[in-house]
Amino acid sequence: MDNRLSLRSWRLRLIWLRSLLVLLFTLALMLLQSLGHTGYHLGQLSWLGAMLLPSLITLLSHRSRKHQSQLLTLELGLDTVLFILLLQSFGGAGNPLSFYLLVPALLASLTLPLFNSLLVAGLALSGYLITFNWYHRPADDTPLHALSHELSGLHSVGMAVVFVALMLMLTLLGQVIQRLMRQQQRQQEQAMDLAGRREHMYQIAATLADQAHELNTPLGTLVMLADNLQHAQDLPESLRGEVSQIDQLARTVSQRLKKNTADNLAGPQQLSTLIDQLSQQLRHLAPTxxxxxxxxxxxxxxxxxxxxxxxSNLGYNAMDAGATRWVISSDQDEQGFALQASDDGPAHADSERQGLGMGLILVNTALEQMGATMEIEFGHQWTQVRIRHQVAELPTGGRRQHV
Structure with missing residues (x-):
């Protein structure tokens, strides 16, 4: 479809090219007559008018969705033949205007298949050689190139050699350019298709991650509530069995959700390793x-x-807030290990960042179990989370420390 539209646009552009050519020829003939030359004949004006006939074909058929390549080949072929007939009345191939025949050949090589391009180039080359053999020198009453009356026949032979060489070179060059343009178009289409698929994958992944995150929060809440109920002294004994089943079910589902992370990150892990893995995960969910x-x-x-x-919880909330930059920094002093996570979300300056809700409670609970504390500060376009972990002793050697 895109190729047909491109060919149709080329056909419409040729209307302006033909009109401009006829106008320039007419003005040149009128100027030469005013300068005292023999002027122009009625036959020459007739061929000039005939140069506009292919435009009539374009106007009658440009809305057609079929055979655009064949129609463009026909119009370029008619342009070539009509210009050859016009050139014949102006002295043949000895006239430098004959090099205009390279234009339809070049347009054909840029827009048409190889066979159609060679057909138009063959017409131009045949017409040039026919007029070249017809006139060994310009006609005596030819008004457009009086200086060439003084040129020898060797000049015409040289022009013919240059014309043939240019015709072959432009035809081959046009085909190469056309092939490169098609390859570039295919690459762009493939890139657009890949980008669309990747965007679809991002949407699916973000939806799944959001659903898992939303599911994990109530599950964690349910586990905490069930644990509190089990330790409640006023809970009837008849309900303790049901509460225990609810607690076991919630823990089982929660463990299934965390199985991948637990398998990959079981045991002690270096902070940089966790950040690297989290970066890969967030890159799929939030590429920006x-x-x-x-x-x-x-x-x-x-x-x-x-x-x-x-x-991950802090990263998900930065992502949901529309952050484009999330910085994790760490430090250590006599009090222990400090971790800070800062983001620039939300993206809109007039919107207010909301709290982390139940997710914040779960993060606080997990940190309390590890003996750590967290402070969080919200702003219009930034959020800072500071986590501090107390340690009994500082390491005596090396740079690593278990916390």
Missing amino acids: LNVQRDLTVDPVLADGGSWFRIL
């Missing part, structure tokens, strides 16, 4: 979010899975 790190220390975290879920 730039995750950066500024680690003064790179400790080994004893419970890598829990720390990964904490960072």
Whole structure:
């Protein structure tokens, strides 16, 4: 469809080219007559008018959705034949205007298949050679190139050689350019298709991650409520069995959701490793979010899975807030290990960042179980989360530390 539209546009452009050519020829003939030359004949004006006939074909058939290539071949062929007949009345191939025959040949090589292009080039070359053999020198009453009366026959032979060489070169060059343009168009279409599929994949992945995140939050809440009910002294004994089943079911589903992370991040993990893996995960869910790190220390975290879920929760909330930049930094002092996560969400300056809701409670609970604390600060276009983990002793050697 795109190729047909391109050929149709070329056919419409040729109308302007033919009209401009006829206008320039007419003005040139009128100027030569005013300068005292023999002027022009009625036959020459007739051939000039005939040059516009292919435009009539274009106007009658340009809305057709079929045979655009054949119609363009026909019009370029008619342009070539009509110009050859006009050239014959102006002295034949000895006239430098004969090099205009290269124009339809070049247009054909840029827009048409190889066979059609060679057909138009063959017509132009045949017409040039016929008029070349017809006139060994310009006619005596030819008004457009009086200077060429003084040129020898060798000049015409040289012009013929140059014309043939240019015809072959432009035809081949046009075909190469056309092939490269088609390859570029195919690559662009493939890139657009790939981008569309990737965007669809991002949407699916983001939806699944959001659903899993939303499911994990009520499951964690249910686990906490069930645990509190089990330890409640005033809970009737008849309900303890049901509460225990609810707690077991919620924990089972929650463990299924966390199985992948637990398998990959079981045991102690270095902070930089967790950030790298989280960056890959967020890159699929939020391609515009730039995750950066500024680690003064790179400790080994004893419970890598829990720390990964904490960072993931903070990253998901930065992503949901429309952040484009999320920076994770770390430091260490006498009080222990400090971790800070800062993002520039939300994207709109007049919108207010909401709290993390139940997810914040779960993050706080997980940090409390590890002996860590968290402070969070919200702004219009930024959020800072500071986590501090107290340690009893500082490492005596090396740069790594289990926290």
